[in-house]
Amino acid sequence: MTAVSVNRAESVLHNALAFEVRASKLTRWRLQAWRFGLLAVLLVAWQVLANHGLDPFFFSSPQAIGNALLRFWHSGALVDSATYTLGEAVAGYIAGAIFAVIAAALLGPAPRAYAAVEPYILAIYSVPSVAIAPLFIIWFGVGVASKIVLAAYFVFFVVFMNVSAGIRSIPQGWIDGPRIMGASRWQVLTKIRFRAAMPHFILGLKIAVPEAIIGAIVGEFISSQKGIGYLILSSSARYDTASVFAAIFVLGVLVLIMSAAVRDVKHGARR
Amino acid sequence: MSVSAHQPVLDKALREPVRRDRQDHMVIWGGRALILVGFLGIWQFASGRLVDRDFISSPLDVARAWWALAENGTLVDEGLHTAGEFVAGYFLGAITGVVAAVLLTWRGFAYRVAEPYLFVFYSLPKLALAPLIGLWFGLGASPKIVLAAVVTCLLVIINLVAGIRAVKPDLLGVMQIMGAGKLQAYRQLIIPFSIPYVLTALRFGIPFSMIAVILAEFIGSYHGLGHVIAEQAAFLNVDTMMALVVTLAAFVAVFRLMLLPLERWVSRHHL
Incomplete structure (x- = not known):
């Protein structure tokens, strides 16, 4: 009995040590191979199934999606829609982030004011954002403006919550000390509160990237004549499944590009 | 003295x-x-003095519109549709999320193969899938349930996987040495340890899956509060739209409150 468990312990230990040694190079290669292999197998399986049995009307196929992408590219629809949606998302992202920082700068340092406003912010936060989208369309029209506002609205809360949490989490001593030594409120805000809230701000900016794109897309879903969201919706209305997949693929690439851009800006800010 | x-x-x-x-x-x-x-x-x-009443309505008109909706039964009938879709999608997503996270982490190597795909899929705007899911599942309740489930499921997977990977290797090693199998390790250490992570996902899942349900209702449906909002938007009926938005916010708030006892129980009994 004891012999067995000691043996087992030994083999676990042995495995662990062996794993450490092997872990470095071989595993990394194997990992990459498996990752690409998985993707390739899935794509090939999809294509084969689409050719034999699976209804391409509903599920399309990698080949048809590739063709749709090429078609979008040649007709110029891809670049047009992508820049349109990206423009809405970026404008909304910047506007939302700026308003969020201003609101957090006003409310963060005043604990009582923050406590007074907090339940309303939480109440607005629990309004399903998509539900207000039609109202924004009524207020700001079917053009670019309503999508920018919608994207800004989506971004605002994420950034505001993070920045104000950062501003409020500063120890009181960091503020009292400089104040006693004669720092103005403005100096405390810019030199201490903002600096200390920086990691929270960056986190908020990172989380808000998909939110901005979602805001733009949702606006386009509800009412628009252009953009990736429009492309997705109009293709699905024509039961053109391949184009729907192609447009969603482009959207994914947009999100990745925007995330990468934010990451670069972030690294720039660190330096 | x-x-x-x-x-x-x-x-x-x-x-x-x-x-x-x-x-x-x-x-x-x-x-x-x-x-x-x-x-x-x-x-x-x-309202009516500085800004056109048709655009911003007024508190009294919103209250009146809400009362009218309550009286003619719209609120209850359509609300039950939306609530049913939400609850079904939320629970379906939570359960599949937990199962998928356990399966994914069962073998460390398999998880590392799947990791980049998981994160890319997680950071994509899932709401963009709404037209595609509508194409596959039609106009009934199922596309709403599926979209809400997809959103919740990914949230749960990402959080639960983070929780599972945060388990101290020492503890796992001790369990292994004492002869515990994988199933036992999951049952007695890994799952209990990561319950707070699941809870975080469940908390954020409430507004997200409600948003998914409403968007799916916007895009194609016969029933639900989202359907009524889209319908009223066509008539520029801002009173009713706002009354419905408030109702949906109350929905989210109530579901959040229902989660509170669970959160309190966990925080009392956990570690």
């Missing part, structure tokens, strides 16, 4: 923070009431 001389001062000093707390409390609640009354008052005043 000296003690009794200091007593009143001491008493006062001890009572002071309590008094100030009470004062703070009054200021905060007064501020809250002032904000609410001021906001509703300005809105009511501005």
Whole structure:
């Protein structure tokens, strides 16, 4: 009995040590191979199934999606829609982030004011954002403006919550000390509160990237004549499944590009 | 002698923070009431005088519209549709999310193969899938349930996987040495340890899956509060739209409150 468990312990230990040694190079290669292999197998399986049995009307196929992408590219629809949606998302992202920082700068340092406003912010936060989208369309029209506002609205809360949490989490001593030594409120805000809230701000900016794109897309879903969201919706209305997949693929690439851009800006800010 | 001389001062000093707390409390609640009354008052005043009433409606008109919806049964009938879709999608997503996370992490290598795909899929705007899912599942309740489930499922997977990977390797090693199998390790250590992570996902999942349900209702449906909002938007009926938005916010708030006892129970019994 004891012999067995000691043996087992030994083999676990042995495995662990062996794993450490092997872990470095071989595993990394194997990992990459498996990752690409998985993707390739899935794509090939999809294509084969689409050719034999699976209804391409509903599920399309990698080949048809590739063709749709090429078609979008040649007709110029891809670049047009992508820049349109990206423009809405970026404008909304910047506007939302700026308003969020201003609101957090006003409310963060005043604990009582923050406590007074907090339940309303939480109440607005629990309004399903998509539900207000039609109202924004009524207020700001079917053009670019309503999508920018919608994207800004989506971004605002994420950034505001993070920045104000950062501003409020500063120890009181960091503020009292400089104040006693004669720092103005403005100096405390810019030199201490903002600096200390920086990691929270960056986190908020990172989380808000998909939110901005979602805001733009949702606006386009509800009412628009252009953009990736429009492309997705109009293709699905024509039961053109391949184009729907192609447009969603482009959207994914947009999100990745925007995330990468934010990451670069972030690294720039660190330096 | 000296003690009794200091007593009143001491008493006062001890009572002071309590008094100030009470004062703070009054200021905060007064501020809250002032904000609410001021906001509703300005809105009511501005409506029809400063801004066109058709655009921003007014608090009284919204209340009237809400009452009309409640009286003719729309609120209950359509609300039950939306709530049913939400609950079904939320639970379906939560359960599949837990199962998928356990399966994914069962073998460390398999998880590392799947990791980049998981994160890319997680960071994509899932709401963009709404037209595609509508194409596959039609106009009934199922596309709403599926979209809400997809959103919740990914949230749960990402959080639960983070929780599972945060389990201390020492503890796992000890269990292994004592002869515990994988199933036992999951049952007695890994799952209990990561419950707070699941709870975080469940908390954020409530507004997200509600948003998914409403968007799916916008895009194609016969029933649900989202359907009614989209319908009323076509008539520029802002009163009714706002009444419905408020109702949906209350939905989200109520579901959040229902999660509170669970959160309290976990925080009391966890570690």
